[in-house]
Amino acid sequence: MSDEINNGDPLNEESGWAAPEGESTPATQPPASTSDAPQEFLPAEASATQVPTPPLGTPNEQPKKKSKLWLWITLSIVVPLFLCGLGIGGCTLWVVSETKPAVDATNKFYHAAQDGKDLDSLTCKRFLKQDGSFNFVFQSKEETKRGIVSFDFKDVTTTNGEAEVTGTVKRENGTTYKTIVNLDKENGKFKVCTIRES
Numbered sequence: 001m002s003d004e005i006n007n008g009d010p011l012n013e014e015s016g017w018a019a020p021e022g023e024s025t026p027a028t029q030p031p032a033s034t035s036d037a038p039q040e041f042l043p044a045e046a047s048a049t050q051v052p053t054p055p056l057g058t059p060n061e062q063p064k065k066k067s068k069l070w071l072w073i074t075l076s077i078v079v080p081l082f083l084c085g086l087g088i089g090g091c092t093l094w095v096v097s098e099t100k101p102a103v104d105a106t107n108k109f110y111h112a113a114q115d116g117k118d119l120d121s122l123t124c125k126r127f128l129k130q131d132g133s134f135n136f137v138f139q140s141k142e143e144t145k146r147g148i149v150s151f152d153f154k155d156v157t158t159t160n161g162e163a164e165v166t167g168t169v170k171r172e173n174g175t176t177y178k179t180i181v182n183l184d185k186e187n188g189k190f191k192v193c194t195i196r197e198s
Contacts, residue, residue, distance in 0.1 A: 099156040102163035105190035106153045106181045110169070113138040114148040124184040124191040134192065147172040153181070161185040169197060 109122045119134040127134075137143060153167030163183045170176045177197040183190040 098158050099163075102156050102158060102165050102183050102190045103153050105183055106165045106167070106192065107151070109134075109181075109192045110148060110151045110153075114151075119192075122192055124186060124193040126184060127193045134195075151179070153179075163190055 105122070109119065112119055112122060113134070116139065119138060120128065123132075123134055149170045149172055151167060151169045153165050155166040157164050161184065163185070165181045165183065167179055167181075168176050169179045179198075180196045181192055182194040184193050185191075
């Protein structure tokens, strides 16, 4: 009955139990239960092997990795297209830089001839050293009767500082001639050396 009064703790000072003077109080252990209250027991195998699983959303749970396959597919398409574009653009720029100056020099020459201007500054040294001058050819009576109405030069082939420009020249007599103009590159500029009309 004394256990019921002090709630099963025989050495509880509040219940009036105390150790005799001069003796230390021994460590208390819970008394064996004599009451009929149900107690919880885990099966031996469950308590030794089961680890409680953390609930969802805890730091132990790793988030799913997002697939980057779309990135690699996009890059494998875009990068080669970009590099091809650079290659094509570079080749186009090179071709234009090599051919456009020859066509421009030919057009400038024919504009000057059409206007009756001096052509020696637009003529290559090789032709001038042979005592030739396009001034004499384009300003002769015969040539002035066949005056230049229009011209169109487009096709160019260049090799080692020389160019051949092909096009058409329409004369006042109504005839259109296929014209081939050969040019030399002197000091970075193309100059006319020979002209053949047929």
